[in-house]
Amino acid sequence: MEQVPLSHVLILxxxxxxxxxxxxxxxxxxxxxxxxxxxxxNSININFIAxxxxxxxxxxxxVFFTLFIITVAAAEVSLAIAIIINLYRKFNTIDVEDTNTMxx
Amino acid sequence: xxxxxxxxxxILLLPILSFAGLSFLGKRITPCTAGIVxxxxxxxxAGLALFTAYGYFFQFxxxxxxxxxxxxxxxxxxxxxxxxxxxxxxxxxxxxxxxxVVITVISAMVHLYSFKYMHGEERFATYYAYxxxxxxxxxxxxxxxxxxxxxxxxELVGVSSFLLIGFxxxxxxxxxxxxxxxxxxxxxxxxxxxxxxxxxxxxxxLDFFVLIxxxxxxxxxxxxxxxxxxFMGLSALSWGLLLVFTGGAGKSAMFPLHIWLPDAMxxxxxxxxxxxxxxxxxxxxxxxxxxxxxxxISAPDALAIVGYxxxxxxxxxxxxxxxxxxxxxxxxYSTISQIAFMMFALGVAGWGEEKAEGFTASMxxxxxxxxxxxxxxxxxxxxxxxxxxNEMKDMGGLRKSMPIxxxxxxxxxxxxxxxxxxxxxxxxxxxLNAAYHGxxxxxxxxxxxxxxxxxxxxxxxxRIFWYKADEHGHHNHExxxxxxxxxxxxxxxxxxxxxxxxxxxxxxxDGKPFELPFHLTFSxxxxxxxxxxxxxxxxxxxxxxxxxxxxxxxxGRFYNWAYHKFYIDEIYLFVTKKVLFNLVGRPAAWFDKNxxxxxxxxxxxITSTTSEAIKGMQSGRLQTYTLFFLGGVLVVAILLIVNFx
Numbered sequence: 001m002e003q004v005p006l007s008h009v010l011i012l013x014x015x016x017x018x019x020x021x022x023x024x025x026x027x028x029x030x031x032x033x034x035x036x037x038x039x040x041x042n043s044i045n046i047n048f049i050a051x052x053x054x055x056x057x058x059x060x061x062x063v064f065f066t067l068f069i070i071t072v073a074a075a076e077v078s079l080a081i082a083i084i085i086n087l088y089r090k091f092n093t094i095d096v097e098d099t100n101t102m103x104x
Numbered sequence: 105x106x107x108x109x110x111x112x113x114x115i116l117l118l119p120i121l122s123f124a125g126l127s128f129l130g131k132r133i134t135p136c137t138a139g140i141v142x143x144x145x146x147x148x149x150a151g152l153a154l155f156t157a158y159g160y161f162f163q164f165x166x167x168x169x170x171x172x173x174x175x176x177x178x179x180x181x182x183x184x185x186x187x188x189x190x191x192x193x194x195x196x197x198x199x200x201x202x203x204x205v206v207i208t209v210i211s212a213m214v215h216l217y218s219f220k221y222m223h224g225e226e227r228f229a230t231y232y233a234y235x236x237x238x239x240x241x242x243x244x245x246x247x248x249x250x251x252x253x254x255x256x257x258x259e260l261v262g263v264s265s266f267l268l269i270g271f272x273x274x275x276x277x278x279x280x281x282x283x284x285x286x287x288x289x290x291x292x293x294x295x296x297x298x299x300x301x302x303x304x305x306x307x308x309x310l311d312f313f314v315l316i317x318x319x320x321x322x323x324x325x326x327x328x329x330x331x332x333x334x335f336m337g338l339s340a341l342s343w344g345l346l347l348v349f350t351g352g353a354g355k356s357a358m359f360p361l362h363i364w365l366p367d368a369m370x371x372x373x374x375x376x377x378x379x380x381x382x383x384x385x386x387x388x389x390x391x392x393x394x395x396x397x398x399x400x401i402s403a404p405d406a407l408a409i410v411g412y413x414x415x416x417x418x419x420x421x422x423x424x425x426x427x428x429x430x431x432x433x434x435x436x437y438s439t440i441s442q443i444a445f446m447m448f449a450l451g452v453a454g455w456g457e458e459k460a461e462g463f464t465a466s467m468x469x470x471x472x473x474x475x476x477x478x479x480x481x482x483x484x485x486x487x488x489x490x491x492x493x494n495e496m497k498d499m500g501g502l503r504k505s506m507p508i509x510x511x512x513x514x515x516x517x518x519x520x521x522x523x524x525x526x527x528x529x530x531x532x533x534x535x536l537n538a539a540y541h542g543x544x545x546x547x548x549x550x551x552x553x554x555x556x557x558x559x560x561x562x563x564x565x566x567r568i569f570w571y572k573a574d575e576h577g578h579h580n581h582e583x584x585x586x587x588x589x590x591x592x593x594x595x596x597x598x599x600x601x602x603x604x605x606x607x608x609x610x611x612x613x614d615g616k617p618f619e620l621p622f623h624l625t626f627s628x629x630x631x632x633x634x635x636x637x638x639x640x641x642x643x644x645x646x647x648x649x650x651x652x653x654x655x656x657x658x659x660g661r662f663y664n665w666a667y668h669k670f671y672i673d674e675i676y677l678f679v680t681k682k683v684l685f686n687l688v689g690r691p692a693a694w695f696d697k698n699x700x701x702x703x704x705x706x707x708x709x710i711t712s713t714t715s716e717a718i719k720g721m722q723s724g725r726l727q728t729y730t731l732f733f734l735g736g737v738l739v740v741a742i743l744l745i746v747n748f749x
Binding site for chain 2: 021024025096097100101102103104
């Protein structure tokens with residue numbers, strides 16, 4: 001079976017990455033912004049796996065990095081959700097435009 | 105460590121423990137307990153000091169026919185390099201052991217005396233704590249084996265005397281006096297510090313005995329390089345020693361730094377006894393005596409200057425003492441005069457057995473003076489306690505109502521006047537003898553001064569105890585005053601008999617015993633001067649009459665000058681207020697307000713303007729921040745791409 005070329009996988013991950021960036025800047029809902037961050041992280045995971053598989057198939061470093069990133073991402077999500085819940089209790093909204101009191 | 109070393113350490117530790125205990129627990133215990141604790145501690149210390157003195161002079165001090173110095177304790181405290189270190193040590197040698205005895209005994213007497221004198225005082229425990237601190241600092245000063253340790257304790261003495269002089273801190277005059285004493289001595293200590301730096305630079309050590317050895321051996325390289333440079337006709341070594349002497353002159357109230365001492369009378373009277381008799385004021389004499397070999401062998405020119413300053417101060421203070429009317433002030437000027445006697449006795453001495461008799465004479469006078477001057481002050485305190493005034497005009501005829509004070513005061517006056525068979529006679533005789541052989545000009549001035557001494561002391565005595573009938577009735581002022589009378593009696597015994605100690609056997613410049621010369625024919629002139637002084641005082645003050653006014657009128661302007669202390673205080677005020685404040689103080693204040701403050705304010709306003717301008721960047725919007733971040737990442741990425749591809 002003919003393999004999928006590396007460039008296809010990289011195009012996929014770049015699409016995911018910029019989708020995530022776009023979502024992060026255009027959405028005002030914090031939950032959606034969090035999901036966009038997850039997209040960015042996952043696009044990076046794909047990159048790691050792809051490079052590991054295509055360039056150094058006998059090694060496993062890329063896979064390990066991916067596992068670490070997933071773990072860190074899970075922790076980050078739990079923290080972010082906690083912050084968002086607290087913000088909601090204080091401001092009664094999760095719109096990022098309305099929670100801009102932390103400034104000069 | 106031998107028993108004597110432990111005793112010497114305890115002498116130092118007991119007062120500081122008493123100070124710590126009394127200042128921390130002073131509020132919890134009754135004043136009576138505080139007084140008993142403080143007094144007991146000092147009596148124990150005095151006992152230990154006598155024990156140490158016995159041990160030093162009769163057991164272990166004498167090595168090969170001379171008293172050598174003995175290091176009881178040495179702790180290496182700060183090591184700068186292999187040559188220079190600051191050690192904390194306890195050194196026993198003839199003069200330090202003698203000073204230990206003098207300080208602890210006088211301090212114990214003062215403690216006991218204060219028990220009654222300060223009775224009912226609100227800060228009684230604090231008073232005893234300060235007394236203990238003062239005693240500790242003075243003891244630490246005399247046992248120092250290191251110039252810098254001495255300087256540390258020197259400053260501690262300054263601080264504790266400041267606390268004691270300003271003890272009545274609600275009285276503005278007491279605060280002013282305390283500040284004056286502190287500032288004047290502090291100013292002099294600047295000279296001392298510079299002197300220490302010069303000496304330690306030249307000799308590359310701070311240890312007294314190493315320093316003395318390095319600066320007195322004729323073939324020493326240190327001495328050669330130190331004396332090679334000179335300034336205004338005096339070698340660098342002489343300048344260093346004179347700077348050290350400046351510190352000593354400040355503490356010992358030599359002209360022109362004597363102005364603090366008469367004002368220090370604002371403190372409680374027992375404190376005056378402690379400061380003026382045994383402790384603070386002799387620190388300067390002690391310092392010169394410590395460095396005496398360097399002075400005498402390597403810098404006789406500096407020593408001569410010490411002698412001239414000393415003899416001038418002696419005469420100057422004696423003249424002022426004749427005109428003062430506050431009895432404590434008379435005693436203060438007499439102290440200045442007597443300390444100056446010790447100072448010029450050192451100044452006329454040289455090196456070598458016979459020539460160094462001035463050294464022994466000076467230490468001898470220090471020893472005897474401690475007793476009779478403490479006695480005079482404590483007696484004056486008793487009089488003030490009874491009359492409630494310091495002024496002579498409120499006194500007179502007190503001999504019937506205060507018999508013990510009267511007799512002890514008379515003994516002290518006879519001793520200080522140099523009347524034969526009392527202690528002052530022997531020591532003053534030795535000083536005059538040394539001056540006669542060392543510098544005849546100083547001798548004649550000193551002879552005149554000792555006549556004046558007899559006059560003003562007996563003026564004081566007649567004025568307090570005779571002059572007129574007692575206005576205070578005939579009730580006894582001394583009933584139930586054993587705490588005040590006992591020290592007077594003990595000190596009177598000391599003042600009468602300490603002269604019979606063969607002092608030359610114990611204390612001499614090189615440690616070898618020698619006999620103080622005593623010539624019967626020589627003592628005719630000083631005794632005659634003293635007797636004439638007493639006689640004139642008797643004619644003028646034994647009964648109420650108009651002679652004093654006539655005499656003072658005949659002196660005219662000179663009397664007025666002396667009465668106003670030759671306007672030295674006014675000159676100081678003029679120099680500080682008019683000259684220093686206007687020419688230095690105000691420009692410095694202007695510079696500080698405009699230039700220094702201006703620079704700081706300028707920095708602050710630049711900072712605040714900048715942050716005001718850029719604070720809009722902190723908008724509180726998460727997405728704006730991320731945009732900046734992304735922009736940064738893109739710029740870095742572009743740079744990488746441009747550089748590496």
